[in-house]
Amino acid sequence: RWDPDAAKRLLGHLPEPQECDRILTRLGLSEVSGERLVPPWRFDITRNEDLAEEIARITGYDAFEPTLPEAPVVARIDDGFYGIRSRIMDTLVAAGLLQGVHYSFGPAVDGAVALANPLGEQTAALRTELWPGLCIAAAHNQRHGEPDVRLFEIGRIFRANDNDIDERWHLGLILTGRRVPEHWAENRSVDLFDARGILESVLADLGIDPATLECRPAQTRDELHPGKSAELLLGGVTCGWLGELEPESASKLELQTPVVGAEVDLHVLLGASEARETPKYTALPRFPGSHRDLAFVLKRTTASAAVRNTIIASGGDLLESVHVFDVYEGKGLADDERSVAFRLRFRAPDRTLAQEEVDAVIAQVIAAVQDQFGARLR
Structure with missing residues (x-):
């Protein structure tokens, strides 16, 4: 029907x-009872x-x-995680x-949201973690010749x-095989x-200091290697886990070892990113710095990150940076001990530091650690 x-x-x-x-008539579209015959x-x-x-066309x-054309502009709804x-x-x-992008379904484990009409036993609920889907994808790749x-x-x-659903964004990782593509040098x-x-x-790309990420040894999952798994904390807040798959568990999942994985709660990362201070411009140093190396004998259970934080807290304004550069275990140390060496760099913005100034700060750092x-210098 023609509607002008x-x-x-x-x-x-x-x-x-x-x-x-x-x-319309010349095109063969004659009118009959108000309609055009095609x-x-x-x-x-x-x-x-x-x-x-x-x-x-004819006109x-x-x-x-x-x-x-007029089109309404609808602002994108940002849930805080888009960026x-x-x-x-x-x-x-x-x-x-x-x-990887995987189905949002999984088995009906404790705490899972059950589906009213599931497709099968392995898809009976909404997923509670990303790790199983990544394992399935990795096993599929390995079966097809990609180790x-x-x-x-x-x-x-x-x-x-309770009567609600807790929905959160997570980041999951899985690494298998060689660190780099096959190469004669590595x-x-x-x-x-x-x-x-x-x-x-x-973390660094989000403006978060990577040193605030702490790996606390813990058996976070049954299928992980007992001595190669850790709980992840960011600024003292639990944010996920990191670990290597135990060989027997990897075999059950049809995965070739080694298999390393991690899963992180992005809500914790977002909070840390929003809480960070705005970066400020710092001019290039005009005066030379001075560095000292300190090796502490510590219990194996002592986290080097905790020692580093103590060094930073006791180092004062002259301490520019500190990092671990060597770890030693073996002859000369008890079975429950290890030596961790830190490199400390000092610098003043307005002068060249005197040896006595650096020595005074070093003494404070040693005493604090x-x-x-209960550490001792090696």
Whole structure:
């Protein structure tokens, strides 16, 4: 049925009714009882918009004044994670990882949100973690001849919370096989330090000091190696776990070892990113710095990050940086001891430091570490 008003709204302008009738009739679209009969060879005409197009084509498009269509501008609803997800994805892709996207379903474990009409036993509830999906993807890749897998996923997990559902964004990682593609100069397998290094890169790109990430030894999951798993804390707040899959568990999942994984709560990362101080410009140093090396004999259970924090707290304004550069275990030390060496760099913005000034700070640092951890200098 020909509707001139609808055609005018579509085109913005129409010729006179007599001209429209003449055009349609000449095209073989005769009028019968208010409707246009479409000839059998014009199978492309099925609706009023097609008739309007025919009139515009015959009249000539130059007769119609071009106008931009009006469209409402709808602001994007940002849940607070859009920016952080994009930055994390860029960092991980730059580190050589590929992104995985998996189903949001899983088995009905404790705390899971059960589905009313599940497809099967393994998809009976909403997932409570990203790790199982990453393991399945890694095993699939290895079965198809790709032993070196580097995958990440950023997705939602769900947990039942009384009569509500707790929905959170998580980041999951899985690394298998060699650290780098096969090469004559290096053939080392992935380990916990590779996964931790990737997480520290993510923190640095979010403006969070990587030194605030603490790995506290803990058996966070049954399938992880007892001596190669840790609880992750960011600024003292638990944010996830890190670990290496135990060989027997890897075999059950049809995975070739080594397999290293991690999962982090992005809500904790977002909070730390928002709480950080605005970066400030610092001029290049005009005066030389001075560095000292200190090796402390500590209990194996003492975290080097805790010692580093104590050094920073007792080092004062002259302490510019501190990092671990050596760890020793073996001859000359007890079985429950290890030596951790720190390099401390000192600098003053307005003068060259005298040896006596550095010695005074070093004495404070040594006393603080000895008092808090019962350490001794090596």
